[in-house]
Amino acid sequence: MSAVRPKVGTDAIAEKGWFAAHQWLILRRTSQLGILMAFLVGPWFGLWIVKGNLNYSYTLGVLPLTDPYLLLQSLLSGRMPEVLTLIGVSITVALYVLAGGRSYCSWVCPVNPVTDLAAWLRQRLGLKGGIRLSASTRFWMLGMTFVVAVLTGTIAWEMLNPVSMLHRGLIFGMGFAWTIIAGVFLFDLFVAQRGWCGHVCPVGAFYSLIGKAAVLRVHLPKRDDCNNCMDCYAVCPEFKVIKPALKAVDGAPPIILDAQCTNCGRCIDVCSKDVFAFGPRKQYRNIPVIHFPSTRSPS
Amino acid sequence: MTTNPQSTDAARRQFISDTARMACGVGLFGVGLGLYAKHATALPPAAIRPPGALPEDQFSSACIRCGMCVRDCPYDILHLAKPEQPMSTGTPYFVARQAPCEMCENVPCVKACPTAALDHSLKDINKARMGLAVLVDHETCLNFLGLRCDICYRVCPVIDKAITLDPQTNARTGKHTLFIPVVHSDHCTGCGKCEKSCPTEVASIKVLPLFMAKGQLSAHYRLGWMEKEKAGGSLVAPEVEHRYNMPDGMQYEHGKGLSVVPQGAASAAPAPTVKALSGDRL
Numbered sequence: 216m217s218a219v220r221p222k223v224g225t226d227a228i229a230e231k232g233w234f235a236a237h238q239w240l241i242l243r244r245t246s247q248l249g250i251l252m253a254f255l256v257g258p259w260f261g262l263w264i265v266k267g268n269l270n271y272s273y274t275l276g277v278l279p280l281t282d283p284y285l286l287l288q289s290l291l292s293g294r295m296p297e298v299l300t301l302i303g304v305s306i307t308v309a310l311y312v313l314a315g316g317r318s319y320c321s322w323v324c325p326v327n328p329v330t331d332l333a334a335w336l337r338q339r340l341g342l343k344g345g346i347r348l349s350a351s352t353r354f355w356m357l358g359m360t361f362v363v364a365v366l367t368g369t370i371a372w373e374m375l376n377p378v379s380m381l382h383r384g385l386i387f388g389m390g391f392a393w394t395i396i397a398g399v400f401l402f403d404l405f406v407a408q409r410g411w412c413g414h415v416c417p418v419g420a421f422y423s424l425i426g427k428a429a430v431l432r433v434h435l436p437k438r439d440d441c442n443n444c445m446d447c448y449a450v451c452p453e454f455k456v457i458k459p460a461l462k463a464v465d466g467a468p469p470i471i472l473d474a475q476c477t478n479c480g481r482c483i484d485v486c487s488k489d490v491f492a493f494g495p496r497k498q499y500r501n502i503p504v505i506h507f508p509s510t511r512s513p514s
Numbered sequence: 515m516t517t518n519p520q521s522t523d524a525a526r527r528q529f530i531s532d533t534a535r536m537a538c539g540v541g542l543f544g545v546g547l548g549l550y551a552k553h554a555t556a557l558p559p560a561a562i563r564p565p566g567a568l569p570e571d572q573f574s575s576a577c578i579r580c581g582m583c584v585r586d587c588p589y590d591i592l593h594l595a596k597p598e599q600p601m602s603t604g605t606p607y608f609v610a611r612q613a614p615c616e617m618c619e620n621v622p623c624v625k626a627c628p629t630a631a632l633d634h635s636l637k638d639i640n641k642a643r644m645g646l647a648v649l650v651d652h653e654t655c656l657n658f659l660g661l662r663c664d665i666c667y668r669v670c671p672v673i674d675k676a677i678t679l680d681p682q683t684n685a686r687t688g689k690h691t692l693f694i695p696v697v698h699s700d701h702c703t704g705c706g707k708c709e710k711s712c713p714t715e716v717a718s719i720k721v722l723p724l725f726m727a728k729g730q731l732s733a734h735y736r737l738g739w740m741e742k743e744k745a746g747g748s749l750v751a752p753e754v755e756h757r758y759n760m761p762d763g764m765q766y767e768h769g770k771g772l773s774v775v776p777q778g779a780a781s782a783a784p785a786p787t788v789k790a791l792s793g794d795r796l
Contacts, residue, residue: 257585263585266581266582266585266586266626267580267581267582267585268579268580268581270578270579270580270604271578271580271582271628271629272580273582273628279628281578281628282578285578286578289575289576289578289629292574292575293572293575294572294575294576294629296629297628297629297630299628300578300628300629303628349532349535349536351536352536352540355536355537355540356540356543358540359540359541359543359544359547360544360547362544363544363547363548363551364575366548367548367551367552367555368571368574368575369551369552369554369555369574369575369602370574370575370577370578370579370602371547371548371550371551372547373579373602373603373604374547374550374551374554374597374602374603375547375550375597375603379579379604380597380603380604383579383581383594383604384596386581387581387584387593387594388593388594388596389596390596390597390598390599391596391597391598392596392597394597395597
């Protein structure tokens with residue numbers, strides 16, 4: 216038995232202060248809440264900033280944004296997209312290529328706070344074990360949603376999708392959508408660690424595909440300073456993405472290139488040695504490709 | 515990596531079993547999802563889609579559940595379906611009895627739709643066909659009972675075209691007129707104002723989806739009087755004059771009714787009943 220480790224981030228708080236050890240978390244929660252509020256001040260106070268929801272939105276009467284995953288399902292179910300949705304989709308894809316595909320998961324998606332809470336509670340309650348899901352599960356799910364869209368001629372995944380269910384629920388009325396969100400929470404708490412967002416969700420899988428070309432990535436400019444406290448692994452919702460970059464597996468460069476990295480920045484927060492930092496991918500363009508479970512960096 | 519044949523065999527077995535597990539697990543989930551999605555494409559009769567909505571099978575692939583139509587409806591009549599409701603989650607609908615479509619002239623809901631799930635070619639709200647009003651209950655309709663309720667007729671935005679009042683004899687009193695509301699499908703937009711305003715406890719006139727409300731004649735059916743008009747004359751040559759089979763000494767004229775044949779003319783008239791009985795007409 217190993218000795219009881221201190222709470223994750225204790226070193227970082229001691230070294231940098233509480234605020235600096237939580238700055239990306241605070242920014243991220245602000246972003247999640249801010250985006251939600253931008254949708255909500257319309258129906259609540261009649262102040263129309265954004266209309267619609269995460270599937271399609273129209274900001275200040277000029278900016279259309281379309282969820283590319285949804286539009287692809289619509290296309291597969293037999294519907295040619297309209298001009299406005301195509302403009303919206305190009306803007307969204309461009310945005311996520313810049314910001315890192317799965318930054319959608321950690322900076323925008325309303326389910327993220329729910330599963331983060333489940334992960335936090337799981338850690339606090341010392342819940343261990345549960346089923347182990349394959350890293351490829353989300354891609355099987357993604358493929359399944361496409362096949363079902365083709366076979367049924369409907370955007371079938373929208374009937375269950377917890378992401379749009381929760382977001383739409385908060386803005387247009389929840390109904391029994393909360394049961395699905397509660398299901399996701401309990402699944403992550405008791406059934407599988409980081410189960411939904413980390414293994415199952417096809418929305419995240421889709422955005423990770425965009426992320427293969429992402430510009431904004433987490434760098435490890437001071438990876439030699441790592442003192443193996445393991446705090447970054449403990450907070451990372453996709454802990455497999457850190458190791459190659461941190462431990463230079465197969466000569467990997469000091470940058471997290473795995474498309475499953477959600478750019479949440481928690482590793483930056485909890486590292487007392489300031490190993491991590493955000494930065495553009497550019498400078499590492501010609502660095503050898505890394506191979507790590509089920510993912511490959513773009514060429 | 516080792517090239518030991520035993521270990522590659524084990525790796526292959528592992529790969530196949532992992533793949534099979536994934537395919538079966540996710541596949542089973544997909545079958546459930548697909549069947550659920552299929553079921554939900556049948557819209558419940560009380561839920562009416564916004565104006566210009568594509569037929570239901572196309573609508574569920576075109577609508578991206580964004581709620582823009584809901585937002586741009588100035589009367590807030592539209593809702594997005596919740597997961598517990600028996601239709602595609604997140605798709606827009608309204609319930610006529612609660613709040614009918616106000617038929618805005620500029621059709622803002624259609625304009626707001628980014629995907630043309632609400633057909634953008636619909637510019638004139640009077641051409642919308644959200645459903646069809648049907649006077650479903652003749653037993654409770656006040657006009658059928660002989661009263662001059664007329665509310666559905668009065669509130670109809672396409673008054674005198676979509677709903678007309680058709681006078682009929684009140685057989686119960688024998689001396690009054692029933693003003694029967696008749697819906698005409700070539701003008702009814704399915705807005706639901708009639709259903710909303712119907713004063714009976716449960717609406718006697720209801721807007722139903724077109725596929726439920728509208729009958730269709732078989733393609734080979736021809737309406738004789740219309741064919742005659744089209745052809746400019748009778749299609750049967752020579753045109754047979756209708757004859758009434760009357761008792762002896764009686765005659766019938768259209769519009770005048772039965773009367774006694776005036777004296778003297780009786781012998782000129784044939785005796786059709788006798789002829790009919792003798793078999794040469796049957």
